[in-house]
Amino acid sequence: MKMPIDIEKLLQWAIRDELPKGQRVAASSWDVIEQFGMLGTKVQTSGFHADTFGTVPGEPDEDALVIAGAVKALEREARFDHLADVQSLFGEWAAIAGDAPGLLLMSTFDPAALVISCATQGTRPKWAFETPTPRQQFAQTATKPRPIVHGIDRSGEVIEIRPIRKTGKYPVTMRPRSPLLWHDPAPLHVGECRAEWVCWHGALNALAAALFGKLRAYEPTPTTLPLMPWITGMDEPRILQGRDLSAVSAFDPRLAPVRNIATPEPVSSPIEAQTAASYAKASRQKMKNAKAA
Known part of the structure; x- marks a missing residue:
């Protein structure tokens, strides 16, 4: 077969x-x-x-x-x-x-x-x-790189535009925007x-x-x-890191959690410890008074 x-x-x-x-x-x-x-x-x-x-x-x-x-x-x-x-x-x-x-x-x-x-x-x-990283595009000039900005002309075509010389701003009516270059990857x-x-x-x-x-x-x-x-x-398989479970018996007692039942619950702060001790002392005193009566 x-x-x-x-x-x-x-x-x-x-x-x-x-x-x-x-x-x-x-x-x-x-x-x-x-x-x-x-x-x-x-x-x-x-x-x-x-x-x-x-x-x-x-x-x-x-x-x-x-x-x-x-x-x-x-x-x-x-x-x-x-x-x-x-x-x-x-x-x-x-x-x-x-x-x-x-x-x-x-x-x-x-x-x-x-x-x-x-x-x-x-x-x-x-x-x-x-996720790719965006990067603004620049054009090389004789002095320093100039950002590339596109806009829309009257015929609806996308063209490269320059800032207005007097104000240094781009004409808002042409909806200026800077094209991004995506990289890495x-x-x-x-x-x-x-x-x-x-x-x-x-x-x-x-x-x-x-x-x-x-x-x-x-x-x-x-x-x-x-x-x-x-x-x-x-779907990716789940991989257990660390201990090789394939080499351990399913009945290995070391895999079972170890708890000491006689151990009291831990106290989280000194204030709680003092309060618990006060309640215990009061309870013992109350029992003594009841026996005396």
């Missing part, structure tokens, strides 16, 4: 653990994919099977060779067709994206390279960022990284579909990661 396995883990096993076997130690992951994926079989080279210095010992698993061929068959260029799809990459920062969506609409991405790079390093494309960088996440995510599912029923020991399952975690969110 074939073992179900997440496509991301399957790729890491094939590219990191299996395909380097028999290859030069210095060979890149893409070189390995090229050799195995080009002919769909092992490429016989000098010293391929030799466990000598400079090569990785052993031979790759048969399933890893099939995976290499599927990765090699992935498309090398992917792009976005609609501006709305690109704008969704910015999520909560769409209002400050500026011209970044238009630039990304003309960009191309390499799903095959993303899959190989992430599997080799055991990472995923970055998608979470700190720049919106374009955020969009590029999230575009890589979307391409990588699609490539994983494409590989899971292409490899279904083709492997000897494994049955790949599509990734359960969200397509756009910056919008839908992504």
Whole structure:
């Protein structure tokens, strides 16, 4: 019976653990994919099977060779067709994206390279960022930088305006405003990284579909990661820091809280201690008077 396995883990096993076997130690992951994926079989080279210095010992698993061929068959260029799809990459920062969506609409991405790079390093494309920081834009002059201010002319066009020479102020009728430059990170960088996440995510599912029923020991399952975690969110596992609870018996008495029942409740202040002592003394005196009567 074939073992179900997440496509991301399957790729890491094939590219990191299996395909380097028999290859030069210095060979890149893409070189390995090229050799195995080009002919769909092992490429016989000098010293391929030799466990000598400079090569990785052993031979790759048969399933890893099939995976290499599927990765090699992935498309090398992917792009976005609609501006709305690109704008969704910015999520909560769409209002400050500026011209970044238009630039990304003309960009191309390499799903095959993303899959190989992430599997080799055991990472995923970055998608979470700190909030960008606004910065006023300035134009360089012969004396000192001049702030860039935009306004709206009579035809409704946005133009750069200068302050009135006599007053040093900008004409209010043109609704002056200073455009901001967002950085650390720049919106374009955020969009590029999230575009890589979307391409990588699609490539994983494409590989899971292409490899279904083709492997000897494994049955790949599509990734359960969200397509756009910056919008839908992504559940993170709870990690307990410090003590390794997996190495402790559930019946370890040291895990139980220790309380001394005979110990009285602590007193929070000297005033409360004095008051408690007075009440106790009065109670004892009252009991003595009752016995005497």
